[in-house]
Amino acid sequence: MTHQPTIPRTTPRPSSIFDDYTLSEIRRAAATGVYDIRGAGAKRPMPHFDDLLFLGASMSRYPLEGYREACNTAVTLGDRFAEKPIELKIPITIAGMSFGSLSAQAKEALGRGASAMGTSTTTGDGGMTPEERGHSTLLVYQYLPSRYGMNPDDLRKADAIEVVVGQGAKPGGGGMLLGQKITERVAEMRTLPQGVDQRSACRHPDWTGPDDLEIKIHELREITGGHVPIYAKIGASRPYFDTALAIKAGADVVVLDGMQGGTAATQEVFIEHVGIPTLACIRPAVQALIDADMHRKVQLVVSGGIRNGADVAKCLALGADAVSIGTAALVALGDNDPRWEEDYQALGSTAGCYDDWHEGNDPAGITTQDPVLSQRLDPEAAGRRLANFLAVMTLECQTIARANGKSDVRNLEPEDLVALTVESAAMAKVPLAGTDWIPGQGGY
Amino acid sequence: MCGIVGLYAKKPAFREKLGAHLAAMLVEMSDRGPDSAGVALYRAPSEAGANKLVLHAAEGSIDWQGLSQAMGTAFGEQAELSLRGSHAVVTIKAPLTALRAWLVEHYPQARIVSAGEIIEIFKEKGHPREVVKQFGLEGLSGSHGLGHTRMATESAVTTEHSHPFSTGRDLCLVHNGSLSNHNRLRARLKKAGVEIQTDNDSEVAAGYLAWRLAEGDSLNQALERGIGELDGFYTFAVGTKEGFAVLRDPIACKHAVLAETDDWVAMATEYRAIAPLPGAESAEIWEPEPGRVYVWGG
Amino acid sequence: MIEIDLAQTPLRQANRRLQQVAPDSNERSFVIRNPQGAHAVAAGLTDPIEVTVEGHVGFYCAGMNKEAEVKVIGHAGVGLAENMMSGRVQVTGNASESAGATGHGGLLVIAGDTSSRCGISMKGIDIVVGGSVGHMSAFMGQAGCLAVLGDAGPSLGDSLYEARLYVRGRVASLGADCKEKEMTQHHLEKLGRLLDRAKVSANPRDFRRYGSARQLYNFKIDNIGSY
Numbered sequence: 018m019t020h021q022p023t024i025p026r027t028t029p030r031p032s033s034i035f036d037d038y039t040l041s042e043i044r045r046a047a048a049t050g051v052y053d054i055r056g057a058g059a060k061r062p063m064p065h066f067d068d069l070l071f072l073g074a075s076m077s078r079y080p081l082e083g084y085r086e087a088c089n090t091a092v093t094l095g096d097r098f099a100e101k102p103i104e105l106k107i108p109i110t111i112a113g114m115s116f117g118s119l120s121a122q123a124k125e126a127l128g129r130g131a132s133a134m135g136t137s138t139t140t141g142d143g144g145m146t147p148e149e150r151g152h153s154t155l156l157v158y159q160y161l162p163s164r165y166g167m168n169p170d171d172l173r174k175a176d177a178i179e180v181v182v183g184q185g186a187k188p189g190g191g192g193m194l195l196g197q198k199i200t201e202r203v204a205e206m207r208t209l210p211q212g213v214d215q216r217s218a219c220r221h222p223d224w225t226g227p228d229d230l231e232i233k234i235h236e237l238r239e240i241t242g243g244h245v246p247i248y249a250k251i252g253a254s255r256p257y258f259d260t261a262l263a264i265k266a267g268a269d270v271v272v273l274d275g276m277q278g279g280t281a282a283t284q285e286v287f288i289e290h291v292g293i294p295t296l297a298c299i300r301p302a303v304q305a306l307i308d309a310d311m312h313r314k315v316q317l318v319v320s321g322g323i324r325n326g327a328d329v330a331k332c333l334a335l336g337a338d339a340v341s342i343g344t345a346a347l348v349a350l351g352d353n354d355p356r357w358e359e360d361y362q363a364l365g366s367t368a369g370c371y372d373d374w375h376e377g378n379d380p381a382g383i384t385t386q387d388p389v390l391s392q393r394l395d396p397e398a399a400g401r402r403l404a405n406f407l408a409v410m411t412l413e414c415q416t417i418a419r420a421n422g423k424s425d426v427r428n429l430e431p432e433d434l435v436a437l438t439v440e441s442a443a444m445a446k447v448p449l450a451g452t453d454w455i456p457g458q459g460g461y
Numbered sequence: 462m463c464g465i466v467g468l469y470a471k472k473p474a475f476r477e478k479l480g481a482h483l484a485a486m487l488v489e490m491s492d493r494g495p496d497s498a499g500v501a502l503y504r505a506p507s508e509a510g511a512n513k514l515v516l517h518a519a520e521g522s523i524d525w526q527g528l529s530q531a532m533g534t535a536f537g538e539q540a541e542l543s544l545r546g547s548h549a550v551v552t553i554k555a556p557l558t559a560l561r562a563w564l565v566e567h568y569p570q571a572r573i574v575s576a577g578e579i580i581e582i583f584k585e586k587g588h589p590r591e592v593v594k595q596f597g598l599e600g601l602s603g604s605h606g607l608g609h610t611r612m613a614t615e616s617a618v619t620t621e622h623s624h625p626f627s628t629g630r631d632l633c634l635v636h637n638g639s640l641s642n643h644n645r646l647r648a649r650l651k652k653a654g655v656e657i658q659t660d661n662d663s664e665v666a667a668g669y670l671a672w673r674l675a676e677g678d679s680l681n682q683a684l685e686r687g688i689g690e691l692d693g694f695y696t697f698a699v700g701t702k703e704g705f706a707v708l709r710d711p712i713a714c715k716h717a718v719l720a721e722t723d724d725w726v727a728m729a730t731e732y733r734a735i736a737p738l739p740g741a742e743s744a745e746i747w748e749p750e751p752g753r754v755y756v757w758g759g
Numbered sequence: 760m761i762e763i764d765l766a767q768t769p770l771r772q773a774n775r776r777l778q779q780v781a782p783d784s785n786e787r788s789f790v791i792r793n794p795q796g797a798h799a800v801a802a803g804l805t806d807p808i809e810v811t812v813e814g815h816v817g818f819y820c821a822g823m824n825k826e827a828e829v830k831v832i833g834h835a836g837v838g839l840a841e842n843m844m845s846g847r848v849q850v851t852g853n854a855s856e857s858a859g860a861t862g863h864g865g866l867l868v869i870a871g872d873t874s875s876r877c878g879i880s881m882k883g884i885d886i887v888v889g890g891s892v893g894h895m896s897a898f899m900g901q902a903g904c905l906a907v908l909g910d911a912g913p914s915l916g917d918s919l920y921e922a923r924l925y926v927r928g929r930v931a932s933l934g935a936d937c938k939e940k941e942m943t944q945h946h947l948e949k950l951g952r953l954l955d956r957a958k959v960s961a962n963p964r965d966f967r968r969y970g971s972a973r974q975l976y977n978f979k980i981d982n983i984g985s986y
Contacts, residue, residue, distance in 0.1 A: 223856070240799075
């Protein structure tokens with residue numbers, strides 16, 4: 018009997034568009050009938066700061082030594098109109114995150130760490146807690162569409178006010194907090210029934226558009242006597258126009274948050290498919306400031322996926338005055354730490370991937386209101402970790418700045434940078450490494 | 462984003478100072494519209510068969526006297542000229558299409574800002590206070606007028622991008638708000654033969670109106686249809702030969718206020734633009750309802 | 760009675776005067792003249808003083824009011840008494856959009872009509888409107904009471920939480936998750952007390968009560984039509 022030869026099988030071929038994640042998401046949607054909600058920012062690969070490189074020193078540029086060849090990191094925010102601008106010792110602030118989305122211990126840790134390094138923290142979509150005000154030497158108070166907990170006393174206790182038009186994770190979306198995190202205290206602060214899913218407004222209730230924002234900013238100045246700076250925070254979308262309009266509306270500081278910027282909770286499709294990368298929003302925003310003759314007069318703070326001193330240096334080189342961190346700050350506190358791997362696995366995830374922050378089951382005790390879990394975070398120790406991390410980011414930024422011959426980190430400029438890819442070269446408007454080609458400039 | 466104002470004289474005695482009152486209203490709207498300003502004044506009707514054109518060109522690039530003389534010679538009629546800042550008002554007894562063609566051929570750098578029997582549109586970059594002075598608005602009379610102060614949102618700050626946009630003979634539009642579907646609509650209108658010069662969303666609204674009117678809609682019908690076809694946030698004020706119309710979108714987030722006395726009807730984005738008018742304290746004041754067309758003067 | 764003429768005094772100076780009344784001062788009664796539609800008149804007050812504004816005001820009059828009694832003799836613009844914490848704000852004429860927006864407490868009384876979004880996102884403020892309210896009133900209303908003697912425009916109480924709505928006239932349409940509810944003796948008494956406080960004369964029995972159906976409190980796929 019003849020022996021049939023075995024036919025070689027082709028390798029099983031995964032689809033690049035119907036990949037494992039997409040397949041699991043379709044199954045989940047079919048099972049539940051509800052969109053996927055999660056925290057954190059955009060996770061898929063896109064042009065980011067790793068695509069840019071500094072040139073450093075060589076024959077024509079000379080570096081600074083460390084130590085007494087000082088490299089200044091201090092920044093003043095909000096000296097356009099405010100009587101008392103914000104004086105930061107480092108160009109890195111902590112972005113807005115609410116008590117409610119974060120535990121009280123986490124907010125305290127953020128305050129301790131930021132204050133130790135001479136920088137500011139920011140409240141979130143839930144109002145100001147006394148602990149937060151107590152633990153932060155510089156506190157920025159967010160003014161959001163929901164107005165949860167908003168009141169004139171807290172407004173007057175703030176060192177700055179940040180009018181939130183939107184955030185990078187969801188430009189056009191409002192805050193979201195699900196019932197499991199609406200504890201008694203959170204419910205009381207937000208004037209909501211305990212345990213319900215918070216529905217949030219995406220537009221401000223009493224103004225729409227930059228022309229009316231101007232009148233609103235005027236009102237906030239009347240209420241606070243014009244003492245403190247007013248920031249406008251906008252999700253990265255149309256950065257040139259948004260910056261120009263924020264200036265026209267009378268903001269002292271513009272905060273732009275790229276799509277990698279995190280959120281406590283929103284629809285997955287919002288995070289991954291609306292808003293533009295942080296790298297893409299900086300040059301247009303700076304151009305708007307330059308065109309309005311406001312660069313360095315109205316300061317620009319950039320956030321969304323800032324992870325280390327190199328990212329900080331690159332944002333400053335592209336023209337920003339400071340950066341803000343959210344996700345990185347939480348990781349420094351202990352978010353997604355491998356020590357809780359068993360718990361992450363029980364939740365169907367793994368350390369480094371866990372983003373179901375809306376469920377209130379955070380093993381690290383950070384994005385939760387659960388009294389047992391939140392005890393896992395020691396605010397003092399976590400505050401020290403954050404301070405360490407901020408110190409490292411600052412030292413890294415200074416190292417890079419000195420290597421490029423700068424005695425002030427804000428003297429870093431686009432000409433100190435080159436790009437590794439065509440996309441990042443076009444977005445950052447710096448040449449592809451080893452060439453003088455900037456895509457889109459000079460007609461080619 | 463912007464401020465819009467409108468003023469309509471109910472009594473002839475109010476017409477003399479209409480320009481002055483409109484100027485005061487416009488300047489009150491400077492904070493919300495610092496980039497540029499424009500007005501459409503309805504005044505000094507030209508005689509039967511004549512057309513009044515307002516022309517604009519870059520500073521010093523056209524000898525207006527020369528232009529009006531050449532035009533007069535070409536059409537065998539006397540051309541009247543008056544200069545207002547960077548604009549020239551030329552009135553001549555000749556058909557509009559022929560005049561347009563002649564200008565394109567002989568003075569291509571001149572832009573027609575408005576055309577009609579009675580309308581005069583002036584608009585420029587700069588602070589409203591300066592623009593008002595430049596055009597001598599305070600000294601002009603008129604039966605009615607619209608004004609606009611601009612805070613440019615998504616398109617550039619240029620003279621061409623300023624409002625009011627002229628959409629046809631004696632017709633114009635000013636807009637406060639932001640349209641969200643104007644790009645596809647612009648392409649549709651261009652295909653239908655409507656001339657659109659800029660990427661400004663408000664110009665699309667003006668073009669849409671002109672298109673519907675040319676297709677035979679009444680002003681009311683055109684605006685009603687616009688509620689369905691124009692998406693986004695808007696308060697429109699439209700100027701016609703006889704009067705003006707106001708329309709707010711159904712969501713109505715952009716504020717608008719109307720006021721009326723025995724002498725005038727006024728419209729503005731904020732009440733403080735109406736406050737300087739004589740008799741404002743005792744005027745009847747109300748807000749236009751969303752999605753409803755209001756028309757004065759026919 | 761201390762007079763402040765806004766035609767002579769810069770607004771910031773006027774507001775500062777009103778915001779910095781000493782606790783032992785006898786100067787507790789003010790009249791503001793010539794507002795001419797100015798914005799943020801009497802905003803950010805913190806003391807139990809009386810302020811009367813003669814004329815029409817612009818946006819955000821009495822914004823974030825605490826403790827003070829502000830009376831506007833005229834009409835008010837957008838965001839009247841927005842985010843009020845306590846005290847009393849009264850308007851003899853009409854109020855514009857977003858009257859009493861996000862207010863936490865206090866009483867807002869409007870003799871005339873308001874336009875859209877009256878009491879939007881209200882968080883405890885009480886509002887009494889002698890005339891009618893426009894569309895989307897009490898949108899996302901969380902707490903507090905809105906009583907309307909006239910009619911209510913479309914989508915009343917859209918996405919409502921726990922704010923209580925009473926309307927005497929016609930309701931053009933109800934918003935998502937807002938429904939008519941029974942008027943019990945308890946509600947009649949509550950409404951009666953509110954109308955008394957507002958010094959508005961009307962019979963509670965002529966009103967209908969509206970509140971949250973509470974179906975949107977936790978996401979259910981079958982409610983997809985409401986979103």
